[in-house]
Amino acid sequence: MRKAWLTGVDKDSGRSYEHRREWVESRLIELAGVFSIDIAAYAVMSNHLHVVLRIDIESANRWTDREAVEHWHQLFKGTEITQKFLKCEIIESHEINALKHSIALYRSRLSDISWFMRCLNEPIARMANKEDKCTGHFWEGRFKSQALLDEAAVLACMAYVELNPIRAKMANTPETSDHTSLKLRVKAALKGKQPEKLLPFIGNECLKQPKGIQFSLKDYLELVDETGRILRDDKRGFISASASKILTRLNISSDNWIHITSEFGKLFHGPVGTLQELTSYCEHLGKRRRHFAHCCDYLQTS
Structure with a gap:
């Protein structure tokens, strides 16, 4: 039986596998330049990976x-x-x-998420097996994916992913969260730029703009920063008016936003979006029942 942390530190042996987080992050960024798939957010944790992808057919x-x-x-x-x-x-x-x-x-x-994940996982597994001097499965199982049906779902999932290290107490602030897309965005923003290999924020106006997330990067960083402070301090807290511009546009209450970004994985187990988007999604797939419809309430003002 193989027993070791995929990354992080093996508590039994004390051996560190932290360098493998760099393997995963580097491979992610590399694949973003090859596939017709954009990376919106990611976080490489001690024993798992979260990534938000946009297929660009x-x-x-x-x-x-x-x-x-x-x-x-x-x-x-x-x-x-x-x-x-x-x-x-x-x-x-x-x-x-x-x-x-x-x-x-x-x-x-090259526009298929399954192939993207295959090209991410297989090289990492080979490198880890070589380092561990063993063979066999490295990843516990196949990846799980959820469809994000609208802007609210995408932004909420991005914030949830990028705040993972805060909730796990691996970092004190979002900008110091190693191996996350947020750290890349903050580092580039300090130079007035955006990371080349990440899906960019293009502001509230999309006319004549390249593809990207149709919100202001500054607004998003402020919102995630204040959300992270609330999660880190384990307090109810509040999100200031300046940081809640995105929430106002998305019609999500501050309470719902905090709830979603702290428990996204528990709240949603299927496609994520407003009731209208979920209905359209189910109709497109020929599904009569709208599973998980009760979760749609979190993506609107209570």
Whole structure:
């Protein structure tokens, strides 16, 4: 039986595996530059990982055939035909259909969360097994995912993820939370920038703006900072008017916001969104019953 913390510190042996958190974070950032999937938030904890992703199928469809193959070859060798294609060698007529099939397959996989997680988990497992001088499963099981159906769900989940180290008492303040997207955002913000490999905040106006989160980064950082202080001090606390701009727009009460960002994982076990969005989601999937509808109340003013 294999017994060791995936990262963190093994309490029995005292051996530290903290360096593996850097492995996970580095691989995440690397994959963001390869896949047509954006990272909105992440937190690499001692024994698990949280990540908020946005699938960008439109971007993958805009890639040229060559770009799609180039992206895939950053991760895998591809086929002899795709290798010939990148080398600008002659593709025989009987090879064209196989080439087209490979390109379509790569384009699809590079906007697929399952493939994203596979490309994240497998290299980490190999590195850990090599370090531990053993073989076999490294991750406990397959990842779990939830659909975030609207802005409120996305922002609440992002804050929940980025405040994980605060709740776990691994950090005192959000900006000192190692191996989180929030620390990257704060570090870049101090220079008047945003991290290149994270989905950016683009303000309240999306006209002629690149893709991104349609809120002010400053407002979000203030909101998360005050939320983190409340969680860290274990007090009811309150969120100031300046920091609650996002909550006003989302029509979420401060009490509900604190409840969601501290217990998101317990409150929601399926798709997350307002009742209207959940209804549309279920209709799209042909589901007659709206499971988890009672949780929608948290995403509106009480």
